[in-house]
Amino acid sequence: MxxxxxxxxxxxxxxxxxxxxxxxxxxxxxxxxxxxxxxxxxxxxxxxxxxxxxxxxxxxxxxxxxxxxxxxxxxxxxxxxxxxxxxxxxxxxxxxxxxxxxxxTYSLEGRLRPRYYVVKFLKENGLLEHGRSYYTTLVETEKVFMKKFICPHKEAAPHLAEDYVAACKGEVPARFRFT
Known part of the structure; x- marks a missing residue:
């Protein structure tokens, strides 16, 4: 300039x-x-x-x-x-x-879609209140997202972490297929 x-x-x-x-x-x-x-x-x-x-x-x-x-x-x-x-x-x-x-600015395949699937899964299974903002899940660092949305549900949803990792690789695990 x-x-x-x-x-x-x-x-x-x-x-x-x-x-x-x-x-x-x-x-x-x-x-x-x-x-x-x-x-x-x-x-x-x-x-x-x-x-x-x-x-x-x-x-x-x-x-x-x-x-x-x-x-x-x-x-x-x-x-x-x-x-x-x-x-x-x-x-x-x-x-x-x-x-x-x-x-x-976030990756559709690496962030937007996988985090949406996790939040939707948690809400549909009564593990997360429905009023939570989707945007707040996006801006969290990966470490904080895991701490807030994956780790607290290890017992209730033991496959959530591996499903999230698979979703980040572009796969759609069966538990993330919603009707």
């Missing part, structure tokens, strides 16, 4: 602000980096794609992008697969995702 012409830098600043990231935001630098890689047309197309894929309003796209400008650099396929999973399978509301765009 230091080598860029002043006019181009001003365009990047305007673009970052135009997608909803204020200059005062801690994410402004990330937004500048994200918009510097793409033309204005590509950014507009990506914003439109986010609206369509996640069923977001203009305001929700603004919220999501201001909290996670990295989304502009993600592939359409990656975004689509996460949208399909989070909205259709997990049942999250689009606004919920817009306010927590960090969940889009």
């Amino acid at each position: 230091f080598g860029a012409k002043l006019g181009h830098v001003l365009e990047m600043v305007a673009c970052a602000e135009g997608i909803g990231v204020p200059r005062s935001s801690g994410m402004f630098g990330h937004a500048l980096h994200a918009v510097s890689c793409f033309s204005e047309e590509k950014i507009t197309a990506k914003v439109d794609y986010l609206k369509k894929t996640f069923r977001w309003s203009d305001a929700e796209v603004g919220i999501a992008v201001s909290k996670g400008p990295f989304m502009l650099a993600r592939s359409k396929d990656m975004l689509k697969r996460r949208s399909d999973f989070l909205i259709s399978e997990v049942g999250l509301e689009p606004a919920y995702i817009a306010h927590r765009p960090a969940m889009l």
Whole structure:
């Protein structure tokens, strides 16, 4: 950015602000980096794609992008697969995702899906209260997740740890198949 012409830098600043990231935001630098890689047309197309894929309003796209400008650099396929999973399978509301765009950074196969299966299994078997937020399970480190969601249920669900490991490898253990 230091080598860029002043006019181009001003365009990047305007673009970052135009997608909803204020200059005062801690994410402004990330937004500048994200918009510097793409033309204005590509950014507009990506914003439109986010609206369509996640069923977001203009305001929700603004919220999501201001909290996670990295989304502009993600592939359409990656975004689509996460949208399909989070909205259709997990049942999250689009606004919920817009306010927590960090969940889009996690691996679908290595984190989002396996942790969802564990939480769903625990809830369906009466081992976890139903009000727990899915997002809180995602942001936990692996060690903390194991401590909070796997280890306390060793007796009631002795195969949970191995099923979770299998799910992290892309398998869907029989106990994680829900009707």
